[in-house]
Amino acid sequence: MNRRKVNLLEGPILKNLIILAAPLMATAFVQMTYNFVDMAWLGQLGTNEVAAAGAGGIYNWLASALASIARVGTNVFAAQYFGAKEEKNMQDTIKSGLYLVIGFAALYFTLIQIFSPQLIGFYELEPKVHDMGVIYLRAVAIGYLFQFLNPLLSSIYNSIGDSVRPFKMNTIGLIINIALDPILIFGFGPIPAMGILGAALATVFAQFVVTILFLIDAFKSKNEVYDGIKYGVAKLESIVDIFKMGFPAGMQSALHASISLVLNKFVALYGSIPLAVYTIGTNIESISYVTTEGFQGGIIAFVGQNYGARKFHRLKEAIKKSLLVVGGIGLLATFILIFFRNDLFKLFLPDDPVAIQMGAGFLLILGLSQFFMSIEIGGSGVFHGLGLTKIPSTISIIFNLLRIPLALLLMQYFDFYGVWMAVTISSIFKGTISNYIIYRKYHNMG
Numbered sequence: 001m002n003r004r005k006v007n008l009l010e011g012p013i014l015k016n017l018i019i020l021a022a023p024l025m026a027t028a029f030v031q032m033t034y035n036f037v038d039m040a041w042l043g044q045l046g047t048n049e050v051a052a053a054g055a056g057g058i059y060n061w062l063a064s065a066l067a068s069i070a071r072v073g074t075n076v077f078a079a080q081y082f083g084a085k086e087e088k089n090m091q092d093t094i095k096s097g098l099y100l101v102i103g104f105a106a107l108y109f110t111l112i113q114i115f116s117p118q119l120i121g122f123y124e125l126e127p128k129v130h131d132m133g134v135i136y137l138r139a140v141a142i143g144y145l146f147q148f149l150n151p152l153l154s155s156i157y158n159s160i161g162d163s164v165r166p167f168k169m170n171t172i173g174l175i176i177n178i179a180l181d182p183i184l185i186f187g188f189g190p191i192p193a194m195g196i197l198g199a200a201l202a203t204v205f206a207q208f209v210v211t212i213l214f215l216i217d218a219f220k221s222k223n224e225v226y227d228g229i230k231y232g233v234a235k236l237e238s239i240v241d242i243f244k245m246g247f248p249a250g251m252q253s254a255l256h257a258s259i260s261l262v263l264n265k266f267v268a269l270y271g272s273i274p275l276a277v278y279t280i281g282t283n284i285e286s287i288s289y290v291t292t293e294g295f296q297g298g299i300i301a302f303v304g305q306n307y308g309a310r311k312f313h314r315l316k317e318a319i320k321k322s323l324l325v326v327g328g329i330g331l332l333a334t335f336i337l338i339f340f341r342n343d344l345f346k347l348f349l350p351d352d353p354v355a356i357q358m359g360a361g362f363l364l365i366l367g368l369s370q371f372f373m374s375i376e377i378g379g380s381g382v383f384h385g386l387g388l389t390k391i392p393s394t395i396s397i398i399f400n401l402l403r404i405p406l407a408l409l410l411m412q413y414f415d416f417y418g419v420w421m422a423v424t425i426s427s428i429f430k431g432t433i434s435n436y437i438i439y440r441k442y443h444n445m446g
Helices: 013-045 047-083 087-121 127-141 144-159 164-186 196-221 224-230 236-268 272-308 312-339 341-346 353-367 370-385 390-401 403-414 417-444
Strands: none
Touching: 013 047, 013 144, 013 164, 013 196, 013 272, 013 312, 047 087, 047 127, 047 144, 047 196, 047 236, 047 272, 047 370, 087 127, 087 144, 087 224, 087 236, 127 196, 144 164, 144 196, 144 224, 144 272, 164 196, 196 224, 236 272, 236 390, 236 403, 236 417, 272 312, 272 341, 272 353, 272 370, 272 417, 312 341, 312 353, 312 370, 312 417, 341 353, 353 417, 370 390, 370 417, 390 403, 390 417, 403 417
16 A cells, blocks of 8 residues: 555644645646646747647646536535445445546547647637647647546545655656657657647657556555556446536536636637637646646645534644645736746747747736635645535626626727736636635634
8 A cells, every 4th residue: 555645634734735746746846847848849840830739729728627626526425425434435436437438538639630620720820820720739649548537636645645646657658748748749860840749749758658657556556556457347336426516617627618718719819829828828837837737736635634524623723824825826826927927028039029028928917816816725625635626616607707898898908918808807706705705614623
C-alpha cells in the first residue's frame, strides 16, 4: 500500500493542508505549462497559428469538462470512503471512475474526428487558419484517453493524501513536452517541421508517458489505485452514483466552455489578432486559475475525509483557512497581471506591438477579478468535499450565462474589450455569492 500520505484527520490543519496542496498546485502549474509551452513556440510562427490553436483549444476544454464528471464524482466518494475507512466502497469507486472516464474518452474522440471541420467552422476564420485549427484539434484528440485518465488518477492519489507522486509524474511529462515542442514544430535533423501539428503531437506523447508512469507506479507499489484496478467488475450502481455526483460539476465546466466558445466567436469578429490575444491572455490568466484549482484538490480531499470521519470542528477550521489561502493567491495574481501585463505578453508575441497593447488591456481587465475568481474556485472545493456539487454549479451556470448578453451590451461601447469586461463582472458576482453561502453554512455546521 502507498505510505507517502498526509494524515488529513489529525495534526495541524493549515500545515497538513499546505503539505498536501503544494504538490497539487505544482501539478496544476505543470499542466498549465503544457499550454504555455505550445503558445510560446507557436507565437514564434505567428498570430494565425496561435488563433488556430485557440479555436481548437476550446474543444479541449469541453473534453476536460466531460472528464471532470468522472474525476469529481470519483474524488468526492474516494475521499469520503477513505476518511470513513470503507475500503471496499473505495475500491469500487476507483474501478467505476476508470470505466466511466474511458467511455467518455472514446465517445469524445469519435465525435471530434468526425465533426472537426464543422466545429472549427463555427469561428468563420479565414481558410488557412480554419485548416490549421482542424489539423490541431484532430491531432490533440488522439491523446484524449490519456488526457482523461491523468487527472482522474491524480485525483485518486490526492484523495488518499498522496499529492507528491502525481506532481512528479506530470513534471516528467512537462519536461518531455518542452523537449519535443521545438523539435516537432520547427524540425530537427531527419524530423521535418510540422508546425501546429508538431505542437499537438508533442503534448499527446507527453500525456501518454504520464499515463504509463501512473500505471507502473500503481502496479509496483500495490497502492489503492492498484486495488481498484484489480477489484472485480465495476457495479453499475457505483458508476451511476459517480455520474450523478460529478454531473453538476461537469455541466458547469461544459457550459463555461460553451459560453467561452460564444465569447471567442464575438472576439473573432474583430479578426485573428484579437482572437490570438484572447487565447494567449487566458493562458497567462490561468496562472491564478490553475494554481487555485490545484489547491482546490487539496480542499476536496481535506473536507471530504474529515466530513466522512464526522470531525466537524476540524472541518470548520479547514474551510476557514482554505479560503484565506486561496484569497491570498487571488490577490497575488491581481498584482502580477496588472503591474507586469506588458512584460508578460511580450514573452509570447515579442514582435507585434498591436497585439501586445491589446493583451495588456486584457490582463488589466481580467486582473481585477482574480480575488473573486479564486475564492469561487476554493468555495467549489468546499462544496465538492461535502458532496454538495449542485450549489457551486448553479452559481457558476447562472452568472456564466449572463456573460453573453452583458458582452453584447458592452461590445457596443468598448468593442472586443467589452467581452473581457463581461467576464470580470460575472466573476466578481460568482465569488461574492459563493463565499456568502459558505459563510452561512460554516456557522451552521456540526
